[in-house]
Amino acid sequence: MKTIVISAVNITEAGPLAILKDCLSALSQWVGDREGRYRVIAIVFKRGLADYPHIEYIETQWPKKRWVNRLWYEYVTLKKVSKDIGDIYLWFSLHDTSPSVKARHRVVYCHNALFGYRWKLHDVFFAPTMAILAMLTKYIYRPNIHRNDYVIAQQEWFRKAMHQMFNIEPNRIIVAPPTSVRAESTREAVPTVQEKLxxxxxxxxxxxxxxxxxxxxxxxxxxxxxxxxxxxxxxxxxxxxxxxxxxxxxxxxxxxxxxxxxxxxxxxxxxxxxxxxxxxxxxxxxxxxxxxxxxxxxxxxxxxxxxxxxxxxxxxxxxxxxxxxxxxxxxxxxxxxxxEGETQAFQPVPVTVVAEPIAEDWSVLFNHLLSESR
The missing domain is CATH 3.40.50.2000 (Glycogen Phosphorylase B;)
Incomplete structure (x- = not known):
């Protein structure tokens, strides 16, 4: 039996929580279809945020209390946790950092785009923590990132940015568009621009x-x-x-x-x-x-x-x-x-061509990461 660990202690809301739910929901079904072949452990803030069958949970709120806690947990505590779990086939970190763990294969999902944010002085007054994160994001990404078998990104531009910042080979960066944001197929009629308001x-x-x-x-x-x-x-x-x-x-x-x-x-x-x-x-x-x-x-x-x-x-x-x-x-x-009814500036946007490797959904991603040939 192969052990899979999903670490997501810092995820509690918004887009990252949707990613955690999509990941664990798909993984629950994926391992359920392969009964007895995989053990899944999710390290989360609270189980109730994303509770699915076929998954064991480790809950901890301490890392979320302050950034120094988070860093200690990622680079010190999780190493002990990984040793206590035993033989881990895949460690999948869902929130940007690459923790210091013992595992045969390691993967990190990167979705914090603040490395490209050009912060201004008013950011320091209104959101000093975010301003600091904008300055430090690339340095938070950097530790252990080359120890991952793969880095997961949501878009092609993000893959290129990770390649440029850290010199990671493009074929080790998998583009996986988030499944929860796929546009619905039903389209509604465009309102006429002659309406008054x-x-x-x-x-x-x-x-x-x-x-x-x-x-x-x-x-x-x-x-x-x-x-x-x-x-x-x-x-x-x-x-x-x-x-x-x-x-x-x-x-x-x-x-x-x-x-x-x-x-x-x-x-x-x-x-x-x-x-x-x-x-x-x-x-x-x-x-x-x-x-x-x-x-x-x-x-x-x-x-x-x-x-x-x-x-x-x-x-x-x-x-x-x-x-x-x-x-x-x-x-x-x-x-x-x-x-005023002038719409010439509104034009079609071409679809970005995404190079391989790409995973259109979580099932495809798990098939790739957990290939029996590895």
């Missing part, structure tokens, strides 16, 4: 790298410089979450065309997607950009930050325009054009 939405968590301020500044330009009132922009923060969103609300909360609607449950968010004419997505650091995939299914207009991840995630969309994520005047200009 144009509606935009930006759905994101209340973190400063999400770049909400460019949306606020663009709305300010349209209202106060262009005297436009026939539009509405929804943003999924309420202005009370943290120092960053309080600053946003304090400066732009009185704009009539800007609605702070707060966090939305998935079904409610999908209703907003159906109603709105255009998605705005200006985030400066993403490994994928889930709302882009979700909104692409509706075949509507999208305004995206001109960054590598947006071009790849939006591949195949038909009505997309890009803007500099540091220039609100560019975003305002494109919004104004759409409000």
């Amino acid at each position: 144009k509606t935009f939405i930006y759905a994101a968590s209340p973190n400063n790298h999400k770049n909400f301020e460019i949306v606020c500044r663009a709305v300010d330009i349209l209202e106060n410089q262009c005297a436009m009132t026939d539009f509405c922009v929804y943003i999924t923060i309420d202005g009370e979450e943290n120092a960053y969103t309080k600053w946003l609300y304090r400066n732009w909360g009185k704009l009539k065309s800007l609605q702070f609607i707060g966090f939305l449950q998935k079904e409610v968010l999908q209703n907003y997607y159906r109603r709105c004419d255009c998605l705005i997505f200006p985030s400066k650091a993403e490994s994928w950009g889930l709302p882009i995939s979700e909104f692409t299914a509706y075949d509507k207009y999208m305004l995206l930050a001109d960054l590598p991840y947006t071009h790849e995630t939006a591949g195949g969309s038909k009505r997309t325009a890009f803007f500099d994520a540091d220039k609100p005047e560019e975003l305002a200009k494109l919004m104004k054009e759409l409000i």
Whole structure:
């Protein structure tokens, strides 16, 4: 019997949690179909976050309390844990770091894109931890990374970045698009641009790298410089979450065309997607950009930050325009054009050609990592 260990002690929410759930759900079914051949152990924050059959769980909250705990756990404690478990065939780290463990094969899933984030002084005031992470991400990735048999990335641009930063051979970086963000096959009709009120939405968590301020500044330009009132922009923060969103609300909360609607449950968010004419997505650091995939299914207009991840995630969309994520005047200009019915700037986005190795779903990935010929 071969032992597989999935380590994910730092994963508790958002996109990484969706990845953990997808991984363990698929692995549970995969080993269930091969009864008696594999033992799976998941090291997680809490079992209830992703509880599936055919999996043993080790729960620990201590590493999540502070970064020094996390680093100690990854590079000291897990080595002892791996020895206690015994003969481990595959150790799969799901959250960027490559822990010091004893295992025949090792794999790390990298999805923290902050290495490409150009932090600014206001980041230090609003989110100092994130600013530090942006500075240190590549150094957090580096320890033990070459001891992995494979590195898993979500997109081709990320594979190229990992190759350039760490000189990892491209054939050892597997591109595995997250299965939970595949766009639905059913597409809905595009609303006519002759409607009186144009509606935009930006759905994101209340973190400063999400770049909400460019949306606020663009709305300010349209209202106060262009005297436009026939539009509405929804943003999924309420202005009370943290120092960053309080600053946003304090400066732009009185704009009539800007609605702070707060966090939305998935079904409610999908209703907003159906109603709105255009998605705005200006985030400066993403490994994928889930709302882009979700909104692409509706075949509507999208305004995206001109960054590598947006071009790849939006591949195949038909009505997309890009803007500099540091220039609100560019975003305002494109919004104004759409409000006035001018759509020439919105063009199809070519699909990125992804080189091998690629795993279209978790089952394909496990077949590759756990090949009986290895």
